[in-house]
Amino acid sequence: MSGxxxxxxxxxxxxxxxxxxxxxxxxxxxxxxxxxxxAFLAAYIPKEEACIILDLRMPRIGGLELLDRLNERGIDVPVIIYTGNADVPVTVQAMQAGAFAVVEKPLSSELLIARVRAAIAETRAGRTRRIQVAAARAxxxxxxxxxxxxxxxxxxxxxxxxxxxxxxxxxxTVDAHRANxxxxxxxxxxxxxxxxxxxAELGDS
Known part of the structure; x- marks a missing residue:
């Protein structure tokens, strides 16, 4: 399936x-x-079954700013922030900005792969539910x-x-309305x- x-x-x-x-x-x-x-912003084409891993600290545009740019563009792809120092303020800020997870370097390959698979699966489920909600409202x-x-x-x-x-x-008349x-x-x-x-009422509360 990963292919x-x-x-x-x-x-x-x-x-x-x-x-x-x-x-x-x-x-x-x-x-x-x-x-x-x-380079990412210039070339990336969003795909549905995908996950983006961003380094937190990069020259000029860091991971959090890039996450904001993705949100501004309405790109519905899960993001994992990868950092050498996942302190609490940074983690909170990233999660509030919509990151799926914040992980610290180094993380085992197995755990990182599991996080990515979970992110893709959760986003797929959320996307399916949004489609269902929109169809019900329509x-x-x-x-x-x-x-x-x-x-x-x-x-x-x-x-x-x-x-x-x-x-x-x-x-x-009630029966007529019901049939209609x-x-x-x-x-x-x-x-x-x-x-x-x-x-139709999901997300309205």
Whole structure:
């Protein structure tokens, strides 16, 4: 599986950069490496199944500033900061900026590879969930305001007569709204409807 995954190394230290290249090549990853943040920014093309490893302290543009640049560009690739001194303030700052992890040199090859695989897997899961959330919200936008009200009552287990009393409409009208909303959403069960609402509301709390 690693053969479909990429590791990108940005480190001005030739020794560490080449050592990381060997480690990840041996583990079956595709590897790109850059000796400076500037070279990386000029040439890097984002890939979905990837992880970026940044050295914290580099000339001109360091790892944290480069992480900020990635965020500004909306690049959705996990970043691991690699440093010789992972003190608490730096670690906090990096994590707040969105780094997946901060690790100290030297770290065993096995642990570093495990971190990279975890970063790629977690990001893939998050990306899949964001797609699901966006799709659920788009579907629910197809409903009228009244259909949304009926749908919410359905997910709360209310019957047509109960909804009719609450909404001030007839049971027949409730049933018509129910049929319409299920048709629009292309679903057949209340369980599927509930899942749509749960997905659509993720991240809103």
């Amino acid at each position: 479909d995954q990429s590791v990108v190394i940005v480190d001005d230290d030739d020794f560490f950069r080449k050592a990381l290249e060997r480690i990840f090549h041996s583990a079956g990853f595709r590897v790109e490496s850059f000796a400076s943040a500037e 579907k629910l936008k197809l409903l009228t305001e009244r259909e949304v009200e009926v749908a919410r009552h359905l997910t709360e287990g209310r019957s047509s007569p109960e909804m009719a009393d609450i909404l001030g409409i007839s049971s027949r 909303l299920l048709r629009k959403l292309e679903i057949k069960s209340i369980a599927a409807l509930t899942r749509l609402f749960v997905l």
